[in-house]
Amino acid sequence: EAQVTQNPRYLITVTGKKLTVTCSQNMNHEYMSWYRQDPGLGLRQIYYSMNVEVTDKGDVPEGYKVSRKEKRNFPLILESPSPNQTSLYFCASSSDPYEQYFGPGTRLTVT
Amino acid sequence: KNQVEQSPQSLIILEGKNCTLQCNYTVSPFSNLRWYKQDTGRGPVSLTIMTFSENTKSNGRYTATLDADTKQSSLHITASQLSDSASYICVVSARAGTASKLTFGTGTRLQVTL
Secondary structure (H helix, E strand, O other): OOOOEEEEEEEEEEEOEEEEEEEEEOOOOEEEEEEEEOOOOOEEEEEEEEEEEEEEEOOOOOOOOEEOOOEOOOOOOOOOOOOHHHHEEEEEEOOOOOOOEEEEOOOEOOO | OEEEEEOOOOOEEOOOOOOEEHHHHHEEEEEEEEEEOOOOOOOEEEEEEEEEEOOOOOOEEEEEEEEOOEEEEEEOOOOOHHHOOOOEEEEEEEOOOEEEEEEOOOOEEEEEEE
């Protein structure tokens, strides 16, 4: 089954404790991206990658890092999480920038 | 600044009724417009995509329209079902050289009741 998977689905952590949210897709897509979704603000792009070893900042990249060492994986790294990064995070992949297949989401709470 | 505005913010309708959701955008240069359905706690799922030359596209009981001159789109849901309860997000793509830029609306939350 074609899908985008994210782990963990739910995470509660404390300020400053480094964490990684994994994202994996099995559709051989070149294009992957990370979004955060906050009430009243809609989806905002954090980072995107157009292929292996090619990443670029989206609209809200501060406080996040990504890497794309393999085509199927695109982890999101929070080196020092802060409460303002409490949000619902989505990974998406596509064969072009328009057709986005979204993962199930990761709800992150930073206390 | 590229913007996508959706209305209404929320809507409650009775099962079996029709409804229309609106999307106005100021995105340039326009490439395409997509409507997504997002169930609570799930990722968005694409319903339709329309390019500049298309003014109507259907997907079952969902029909999207696009007026590129007025920069407006609508999503019409026919004979609503309880399973239509979700947020509907309008996303507009702008061409940016070889890349693209997506602008998301904040969504319309639809609740279908008995």
